[in-house]
Amino acid sequence: MLLRRITEHVKDQNWFAVLIDFVIVVFGVFIGIQVSNWNNYRQQSVLKSLTYDRISADFVYLDEQLDMAVQDMEKRLFALEVLRNAISVGSVQENEQEEILYAIGFGQSYTNFLGQSSTYEELLSSGNLQLIEDAILRAALSNFYHGQQRRTVNLQQIRDAMHKTQKSEVLRRYAKLEPLRVDGEMGNHVLRYQDFNFDQMLADPDLKWTVENTLLHQSWVYSNVRSSRQGADEVLAILEKN
Numbered sequence: 001m002l003l004r005r006i007t008e009h010v011k012d013q014n015w016f017a018v019l020i021d022f023v024i025v026v027f028g029v030f031i032g033i034q035v036s037n038w039n040n041y042r043q044q045s046v047l048k049s050l051t052y053d054r055i056s057a058d059f060v061y062l063d064e065q066l067d068m069a070v071q072d073m074e075k076r077l078f079a080l081e082v083l084r085n086a087i088s089v090g091s092v093q094e095n096e097q098e099e100i101l102y103a104i105g106f107g108q109s110y111t112n113f114l115g116q117s118s119t120y121e122e123l124l125s126s127g128n129l130q131l132i133e134d135a136i137l138r139a140a141l142s143n144f145y146h147g148q149q150r151r152t153v154n155l156q157q158i159r160d161a162m163h164k165t166q167k168s169e170v171l172r173r174y175a176k177l178e179p180l181r182v183d184g185e186m187g188n189h190v191l192r193y194q195d196f197n198f199d200q201m202l203a204d205p206d207l208k209w210t211v212e213n214t215l216l217h218q219s220w221v222y223s224n225v226r227s228s229r230q231g232a233d234e235v236l237a238i239l240e241k242n
Contacts, residue, residue, distance in 0.1 A: 051119065051131045052242060055141070058117040059236050066229035069111040073222040079103035080215045087208050092198050104175045105193045108214055110159065110221050114228050116148050117141065137238045144231040151224040158224075162217045170210040174200040 082099040086092045092100060120141050123129050132138045178194040201207050 048131050048133065051123070052239070054119040055117060055132075056236075056239050058119050059232055059239065062115050062117065063229065063232040063236055065113055065115060066225065066232055069113055069225045070222070070229050072111060073218065073225055075102070076106055076109075077215065077218055077222060080107045080211060080218060083107070084208075084211050084215060086198070087202065087211060090202060100196065100198075101175070101193050103211075104171045104196060107171060107211075107218070108162070110155075110162075110218065111225055114148055114152055114155065114225070116145060120145055134238070134242060137235070137242065140235045140238050144235055147231050148228060151228055154224050155221060158217055158220050162214070165213055170204065170206050171214075173204065174198075 079099045079102040082096050083103040086096055086100060123131060124145070129138060132141065172193070175193040175196040177191055
């Protein structure tokens with residue numbers, strides 16, 4: 001209809017009316033573009049806010065899990081060190097019993113959790129890293145991502161070395177498991193070692209080497225897990241400032 005009006009005005013050589021129609025068309029196009037840009041800006045703002053919220057949630061979870069993993073590794077290392085000292089002096093103090101039982105049962109296990117931010121991985125694969133405008137945060141996320149990749153490789157190499165070199169049965173060879181309850185009340189109960197024969201353990205020539213080798217490998221695991229937590233802490237510190 002507007003086009004027909006413009007045509008009629010041109011035929012009538014009503015140049016003022018043509019000018020008015022032209023201004024209306026230009027103004028309408030301009031308003032349409034502005035509205036479209038505003039909608040796009042609003043959608044991008046919402047998407048950026050959602051991205052920051054998701055990354056924050058990822059790293060709160062990662063930090064909690066890594067903190068528990070660090071504490072678990074510290075408990076394991078302490079128990080192994082108590083056992084190593086007991087072997088060195090040739091006796092066990094009464095207050096060392098629980099630590100040695102823990103070393104026997106869990107000293108050669110290790111964490112399987114390092115983790116990544118699933119949100120960051122999605123942004124990386126989709127090419128949408130521009131949604132993270134803060135250059136410092138973007139660099140910290142990249143450092144954490146690549147650091148986790150390196151540490152995951154490190155852990156696999158440590159595990160391979162542990163499986164090749166240490167005799168996993170040595171620590172448990174002279175320990176006694178608690179009896180299994182069959183009264184229907186077991187639930188999530190995990191069987192633990194309740195006693196050990198320390199004299200027989202001392203007589204085993206493989207024991208001292210096994211404990212020291214295990215302690216060495218577990219210290220390497222601990223170093224990688226602690227570095228992971230430090231990386232997550234750094235990202236969270238930056239997120240708290242945004």
